[in-house]
Amino acid sequence: MTLDSIFIAPFVDYGFMRRAxxxxxxxxxxxxxxxxxxxxxRMSLMGDAMSHAILPGAxxxxxxxxxxxxxxxxxxxxxxxxxxxxxxxxxxxTTALREDASFAxxxxxxxxxxxxxxxxxGSNIDLLHVLFGTILAIDARALYLVGGIASLTIxxxxxxxxxxxxxxxxxxxxxxxxxxxxxxxxLFLLLVVLNLVAGFEALGTLMAVGxxxxxxxxxxLWAQSLPAMFATAALxxxxxxxxxxxxxxxxxxxxxxxxxxxASCIYGVSLxxxxxxxxxxxxxxxxFKA
Amino acid sequence: xxxxxTMMLSSxxxxxxxxxxxxxxxxxxxxxAFSKGSMTAIAGPNGAGKSTLLKAIMGELPLAGGAxxxxxxxxxxxxxxxxxxxxxxxxxxxxxxTVMLGAWHRSGAFxxxxxxxxxxxxxxxxxxxxxxxxARNIGSLSAGQFQRVLFxxxxxxxxxxxxxxxxxxxxxxxxxxxxxxIVRRWHSDGRTIIxxxxxxxxxxxYFPETLLMAREAIEWGPTTVAMSSRNLLRARAMAESWDESxxxxxxxxxxx
Numbered sequence: 262m263t264l265d266s267i268f269i270a271p272f273v274d275y276g277f278m279r280r281a282x283x284x285x286x287x288x289x290x291x292x293x294x295x296x297x298x299x300x301x302x303r304m305s306l307m308g309d310a311m312s313h314a315i316l317p318g319a320x321x322x323x324x325x326x327x328x329x330x331x332x333x334x335x336x337x338x339x340x341x342x343x344x345x346x347x348x349x350x351x352x353x354x355t356t357a358l359r360e361d362a363s364f365a366x367x368x369x370x371x372x373x374x375x376x377x378x379x380x381x382x383g384s385n386i387d388l389l390h391v392l393f394g395t396i397l398a399i400d401a402r403a404l405y406l407v408g409g410i411a412s413l414t415i416x417x418x419x420x421x422x423x424x425x426x427x428x429x430x431x432x433x434x435x436x437x438x439x440x441x442x443x444x445x446x447x448l449f450l451l452l453v454v455l456n457l458v459a460g461f462e463a464l465g466t467l468m469a470v471g472x473x474x475x476x477x478x479x480x481x482l483w484a485q486s487l488p489a490m491f492a493t494a495a496l497x498x499x500x501x502x503x504x505x506x507x508x509x510x511x512x513x514x515x516x517x518x519x520x521x522x523x524a525s526c527i528y529g530v531s532l533x534x535x536x537x538x539x540x541x542x543x544x545x546x547x548x549f550k551a
Numbered sequence: 552x553x554x555x556x557t558m559m560l561s562s563x564x565x566x567x568x569x570x571x572x573x574x575x576x577x578x579x580x581x582x583x584a585f586s587k588g589s590m591t592a593i594a595g596p597n598g599a600g601k602s603t604l605l606k607a608i609m610g611e612l613p614l615a616g617g618a619x620x621x622x623x624x625x626x627x628x629x630x631x632x633x634x635x636x637x638x639x640x641x642x643x644x645x646x647x648x649t650v651m652l653g654a655w656h657r658s659g660a661f662x663x664x665x666x667x668x669x670x671x672x673x674x675x676x677x678x679x680x681x682x683x684x685x686a687r688n689i690g691s692l693s694a695g696q697f698q699r700v701l702f703x704x705x706x707x708x709x710x711x712x713x714x715x716x717x718x719x720x721x722x723x724x725x726x727x728x729x730x731x732x733i734v735r736r737w738h739s740d741g742r743t744i745i746x747x748x749x750x751x752x753x754x755x756x757y758f759p760e761t762l763l764m765a766r767e768a769i770e771w772g773p774t775t776v777a778m779s780s781r782n783l784l785r786a787r788a789m790a791e792s793w794d795e796s797x798x799x800x801x802x803x804x805x806x807x
Binding site for chain 1 (some may be wrong): 658660
């Protein structure tokens, strides 16, 4: 067993592995920065809620297309996710409910509705596909969708970087100087939904958030500045995707969960080794003179 | 008389202003004016409606009654330092970037930030005594240093009206003194200063005018008059009365 046969051969020999890898890398580039921003807004769990919110839309797409059709389900998921983002945004601005509370009520409704719709027609196997993804069955069209979403995410992030970060950092100030914060907040939520749709194509609704939030947590442990966090998160996500695929190939494990667990391992190692990690706490270095 | 006209134009006039939360007034029938270039402290017990009044002045809260004439000032003429800014100090942001946000009116969301703006930000940092701190993360600053950063951002904003909501709470004496000097400099620039303060000694030492309020204005005028012990006693007594089942206020109809 050579290194080549472990790390490279699976991708050379099998088209589905190549496509899965490309999907993972695209996902890493788009989702990871979004995850970092979600984390900094203290909306880490919002991504999770949102991923459930996507389900009924995907399920309706599933019904209309008469089976597992990634474009139909993706479109359905997009519509459902956006509606919930807008609805909860409107409700948190017009009632005493905070955004997380209105999100929670919406996603629970949404999840129940989604499971109900899927169970109307498909077998349980199909439901598993929706929940846990189909990365090894990803086709060229789905790949274009994932790649397109990643590209769009990076372009939009680059264009609205300053107002978005300002809105994240000090929303009150942006409001006071008249910089339409809620517009950028909405644009950001749009990107969250888009990336979750992309992630759900590859990893399923439950796992899509994993590749978004785990790399973000890793980045927080290692990097100090925002650009460095983006880079660390994207790198972590890409590495998790690659190593996860390799592991799932050789040990015949389900690919989605393996990818996420790889990210979890990197997170665990970071908890130990990062500058604020356990190891430095147990063996602190001597302090500086000033 | 032209001078007088422009002065009247850019003063902020409150006409019988009432602001209510769930119909209970937090600010009740307040009338008066912050003239251009004035330096006014707003004092009063907790829950007196001071912060509410500031937000109403900037147009962030709807009025339940009365009117505010901002004399042609727009939102961008106000520089506002909230009581506890909604800022997560662990956010990975450098001091220089934080100060640079103050240039928002010039840079906006998309315009480029030129060397001049960078130099202005550096000058602002120097003015608040944080020279060379630009590259540091705000997470590494103490509360007092961070308040200095927020003042530097206000400096860069170059606003005509500066509104401070308890800017020196939990700030050490030296920083407070330094920042009060900046406030004084703003005053001598001809900017209008409105500050909510809890420290009566600061108010007496630095602020020529005071609005003492406890939901209603108790006294609005020269600090020595407004802060008399009789007025302070009245303020305390008024703040303690809160009636859950209060009747509808008829004052407006009676006045009309």
